[in-house]
Amino acid sequence: MESSLIRDCMASTFTDFLVKTWGKDRYLKQYKNISLSDAEIKRLNVKWQQYLEELPKAHPKIQKQAKTLPYLKGFNFAHEGYSIYNGYGSQKATESLLKQKNMGSNAMAIVPYTGINDINTPTPLHFSDNAGSENDDAVVHAVSMASKMGMYTLLKPQIYVGGSWPGGIDMPTDAQWDKFHDYYYRWIRHYAFLAEIHGMDALCIGVEFTKATLARPDAWRQMIKQTRALYSGKITYAANWGDEFEKIEFWDDLDFIGLNSYYPLSKKDNPTNAEMSLRFDTVKTKIKKVYDRFKKPIVFTEIGFRSIDTPWKNPHAEADETINEEAQQRSYEVIFKGIQNEPWCQGILWWKFPSYIEYRGEHNNAFTPNNKLAEETVREWFTK
Incomplete structure (x- = not known):
């Protein structure tokens, strides 16, 4: 499967070739x-x-x-809704971005998805194009609003x-x-081209392919090289915490290292902030080891905590539990304090903030800090 964006560019290029080779009159005559003959096709191919x-x-x-x-x-x-009503392409999304800006945000990661069901069989990846999805128009709208x-x-396209x-893909x-x-590159290059056309600042070339990255690093090196031929901005990869990030x-x-950090901070039901900070110190030791080897800035491309008891x-984890905003807020405080003045840290992109502020209403035990105690913690640290 090829994206319409790439396919149309390829078709335009081939049309230009035929017009220059045959002349405009012959091209128009033979267009429909x-x-x-096989011999003519061979000569034309040369x-x-x-x-x-x-x-x-x-x-x-x-x-x-x-x-x-x-x-x-x-x-x-x-993208938590229907594109033009409350998803990326909506006025509500612009309002959500404005709230993030007013909380002190200077960056956003936008996350269009595709999906697969079989982790052991290669299949072409589809492109979001229906009105309710993270389609290209909606993505470009949100990026444009954020840039303004x-x-x-x-x-940051994800699967x-x-x-x-x-x-789990293996x-x-x-x-x-x-x-x-091959299928994956055909998918990601669509977004590389989209990012280049619309001046997006950075591209994440992949997210949490723990087996694919560790088993086949040369394939990823080649993909990065190919992507740079299309895209002139910064390129990163968002590695899963643990072995993938560390190896x-x-x-x-x-250009910079992306870490999706979901390292546990404690096994206890009610640890003190000091205890969680000590545990985070061990995480920072692992992070610094990677930094010392590669000398590349590290960004938390994801990190987050749900508003639940522990x-x-x-x-x-995604399982439903009792709402506990204070526990989420404490976790945020530990992370913010822990990354201050660390020379390896080039920023943090929390998981996550919804495309419309009313998402899930008041009874929300999900990752977002929106309209919760952690929102004030974010504002405090982001505006320092």
């Missing part, structure tokens, strides 16, 4: 009912390859200077895996891995 070789010389890539990476303060911006507010924009997660053979990477080999190919035990 083209019929070529000329097509020559055309492609000359194309970069005729149209050299415009060298753009990527925006300097500031210290990021913001959220993963979640002076926010740094990170495009939803039914009954699993991206880290192909049984090298041939299937090759096919998976990835291709951090040196990226969010520090399993920060990534």
Whole structure:
């Protein structure tokens, strides 16, 4: 499957080739009912390859200077509704972004999704295009609004895996891995091109592919290289906490390191903030080890705690529990205090903030700090 954005560009390029090769009159004459012999197709293909070789010389890539990476303060911006009503493409999304800005945010990660159901079979990845989804128009609208507010924009496409997660993707053979990477690159390059066209500041090339990254680092290096040919902004990857983040080999190919940090802060039901801070110190030791090796700035591309009784035990868990805003707020305070003045830390993008402020109403035990005690904690630290 090829995205319409890429396909239309390819079709335009081929049309230009045919007009230059045949002339406008012949092209228009054969446009509706083209019929070529095998020999003609072979001759045309030779000329097509020559055309492609000359194309970069005729149209050299415009060298753009990527925006300097500031210290990021913001959220993963979640599409939680219907695109033009309360999702990315809506006025409500603009209001949500404005609230984030007023809380001190200077950045946002926007997260368009695709989905797969089989973690052991490579399949083409579809592109969001229906009116209720994170379609390109809605994504561009939200990014445009954020940019007008002076926010740094990170495009962070992700894969939803039914009954699993991206880290569960594991192909049984090298041939299937090759096919998976081919399908994935066809998907991510769509977003690289979209980010380039609309001037998005940074692109996250992948999220939490724990098996794919550790088993096949060279495939990711190649993908990063290919993506740089299309996109001139900063490129990162968002690694899962633990082995993936700590063992990835291709951090040196990226502009900054992304960490999705859901390291537990305590096993206790009611630890003190001091106890959780000591546990976070051990996490920071692991982070600094990666920083010392690769000398790349590190951004928390995700970190979050739900407003439940013990969010520090399993920060990534989604199970329903009793609402407890204070526990969430305490977890935020521990993280904010822990990352202050750390030379390796280039910012934090909390998981997450909804595309409309009324999301889930008053009885909300989800990750967002919106309209909870943690909101004031965010405002306090983001506005320092």
